[in-house]
Amino acid sequence: MPTARPAEADSRRSRRAALLVLFGALGGLNWGYDTGVMSTAVLFLREEFALDSWAEGWVVTGLILGAIVGAAGGGRLSDRHGRRPVLIAAAAAFVIAPIGMAAAPTAAVLLAFRVLVGLGAGLAAVTLPVYLAEIAPARIRGRVTATYVLAIVSGQLLGFLVGLAFTPEESWRWMLGLSVVPSVLFAAGLAFIRETPRWLVTKGREEEAREILRRDRSAEEAAAELEEIHAIRQAEQAAGAQTLTVLLRPWVRPILLVGLVVAVLQQIMGANAIIYYAPTTLQNVGFSDQAAVTSNLIIGVMNVLAVWLALTVADRWGRRPLLLGGAAGMALSLGVLAVTNLVLPAPDGFGVVGLVTLACMAAYIFLFQASWGSITWVVLGEIFPLSVRAAAMAVATTALWIGNGVVALGFPPLLEAVGVGWAFAGFAVICCAGLTFTWRRIPETTGRSLEQIETSFHRAAEGSEVPAGYDDADDARRASAPPSPAADRS
Numbered sequence: 001m002p003t004a005r006p007a008e009a010d011s012r013r014s015r016r017a018a019l020l021v022l023f024g025a026l027g028g029l030n031w032g033y034d035t036g037v038m039s040t041a042v043l044f045l046r047e048e049f050a051l052d053s054w055a056e057g058w059v060v061t062g063l064i065l066g067a068i069v070g071a072a073g074g075g076r077l078s079d080r081h082g083r084r085p086v087l088i089a090a091a092a093a094f095v096i097a098p099i100g101m102a103a104a105p106t107a108a109v110l111l112a113f114r115v116l117v118g119l120g121a122g123l124a125a126v127t128l129p130v131y132l133a134e135i136a137p138a139r140i141r142g143r144v145t146a147t148y149v150l151a152i153v154s155g156q157l158l159g160f161l162v163g164l165a166f167t168p169e170e171s172w173r174w175m176l177g178l179s180v181v182p183s184v185l186f187a188a189g190l191a192f193i194r195e196t197p198r199w200l201v202t203k204g205r206e207e208e209a210r211e212i213l214r215r216d217r218s219a220e221e222a223a224a225e226l227e228e229i230h231a232i233r234q235a236e237q238a239a240g241a242q243t244l245t246v247l248l249r250p251w252v253r254p255i256l257l258v259g260l261v262v263a264v265l266q267q268i269m270g271a272n273a274i275i276y277y278a279p280t281t282l283q284n285v286g287f288s289d290q291a292a293v294t295s296n297l298i299i300g301v302m303n304v305l306a307v308w309l310a311l312t313v314a315d316r317w318g319r320r321p322l323l324l325g326g327a328a329g330m331a332l333s334l335g336v337l338a339v340t341n342l343v344l345p346a347p348d349g350f351g352v353v354g355l356v357t358l359a360c361m362a363a364y365i366f367l368f369q370a371s372w373g374s375i376t377w378v379v380l381g382e383i384f385p386l387s388v389r390a391a392a393m394a395v396a397t398t399a400l401w402i403g404n405g406v407v408a409l410g411f412p413p414l415l416e417a418v419g420v421g422w423a424f425a426g427f428a429v430i431c432c433a434g435l436t437f438t439w440r441r442i443p444e445t446t447g448r449s450l451e452q453i454e455t456s457f458h459r460a461a462e463g464s465e466v467p468a469g470y471d472d473a474d475d476a477r478r479a480s481a482p483p484s485p486a487a488d489r490s
Helices: 004-048 053-081 083-103 107-135 138-166 172-177 180-192 197-202 206-215 219-238 243-247 253-268 271-284 289-317 319-343 352-370 372-383 386-441 450-461 473-480 485-489
Strands: none
Touching: 004 053, 004 107, 004 138, 004 172, 004 180, 004 271, 004 289, 053 083, 053 107, 053 386, 083 107, 083 172, 083 180, 107 138, 107 197, 107 372, 107 386, 138 172, 138 289, 138 372, 197 206, 197 219, 206 219, 243 386, 253 271, 253 372, 253 386, 271 289, 271 352, 271 386, 289 319, 289 352, 289 372, 319 352, 319 372, 319 386, 352 372, 372 386
C-alpha cells in the first residue's frame, strides 16, 4: 500500500533513535557507578589503609586526575581519528580498571587503577556528548543528551545500592570490582554505533555521512542538514580556519568562555561534595555508618527523579529557564543547610540538624540534576563551532574535571577545618554566581540546529548583540512581516 513504506521508514527511524538513546545511557552508567560506589567504599578504605583526610581525598580524586588527562587529549584524538575509536579506547579502560581496583594490595595500586578508570571517563566525557549532539536529530537532541546524564545518576544510585549491600561485610573490593558489569555493557554497545556525519564530512566522506543521516531522518531532513554542514564547513575552509586559530578568534572567544564557565560552575557548586562525600557529611552531623549509607539512597533516588524531569522537559521548557531556576533553588537549599548547622545546637544524628541537613542535601541534588547536572552537557554539546567542536569540548571538559578534582580533593580537609555550615555556605555563594552568569551570558539553544546556533554567534560578533534568548524564528517573522511606515519613508 502507498502508505506502508513511509510508515515502515518512520518505524525504523524510531527504533534507531531508541538505540541511540540506549547507547547514550550505557556511556554514562560506568562513570556514575564509580563515583556513586566510592562514597561508601571510602568509609572502609579509610580504615583498611589508615587514610587521613588528605589521603582520602587523593584516593577519591584519582579518577579525576585520569579524567583530566583523558579530557585534555580526547578532543584532539577525536578530531584526528573519529569519535567512535576514542569511545572504544574509553571502553577498554573501563573494562580493565575495575579488576585492578578489586585486587589492589595497597592504596598506591588502588590509586593507579582509579587513574586508569578516570582516563576512560575523561575520554568518554569529552567525546560522547559531542557524538550524541552530532548524530542525533535536532528534535530529540536534548532528550538524547539528557539520557546520558540520566545514566550517570542511575549508575550512582546503583553504586549506592551496591555499597549498602556490601556495607555489613565492609567489602569495598566487591563494591569497586562490580563496575566491570556496566563497563562490558558499554563496550558491547559500541558494536551498534556509526561515526558521526559531521566528522565524516570534515574528512571528505560525504556518501557515508549522507547514509548515516538517512538512518534516523527523513530524506528532506537529511538533505537539509547535510547542506547546513557543508555551508558552515565551506565558510570555515574559505577563511582558512584551523583549530587553534578559530579558538582565538573574537567571535569564538565568547563561546569558549561560556563553555568554560558553565563547565567549572557545574563542578564547584557543591554537587560533587554531596555525591562523593554524603555519608561522610552525614557522619559529621551525628549519623552512624549504617544510617549514613542508608540515607545516601535518598540522594540517589533524587538524582534519578530529577534527571527524568530534565529528560522530559529539556526540549520543551528550554535550557535557560532550567539553569536559572536550578541555580536559585540550589542557593536557597544550601543556604538553609548552612544556617541550620551554624545556628542550631550541636548535631545529634536524627535530630533537627541531622534531618534538615539530609533534607537540604536531597533537595539540592534534585534541583542540581534537573538543571545544571543535565543541561550543562546539552549546552556544551551544542554551542561550539563545527571546526573546533571536539577541541573546544576538550578544553571545557578539562576545566570541568579540574573543578571536579579541586572539590574531591579539598572537601575532606575543608570539612575538617570549617565544618558543615561554612563549607556549604561557600557553595551557596557559588550557586548565586551561576545564576548571575546564566542570566547575562548563556544563550537559548532549544530547537535550533547546531549550524543555526553557530550562525547566531557570528551575527553577535558582527555588531548586533544576540539576546540571551535569541530564536532564529525571529528572523523569519521579521522577514515575512509587512514593512513599517518608517521603513517606507526611508
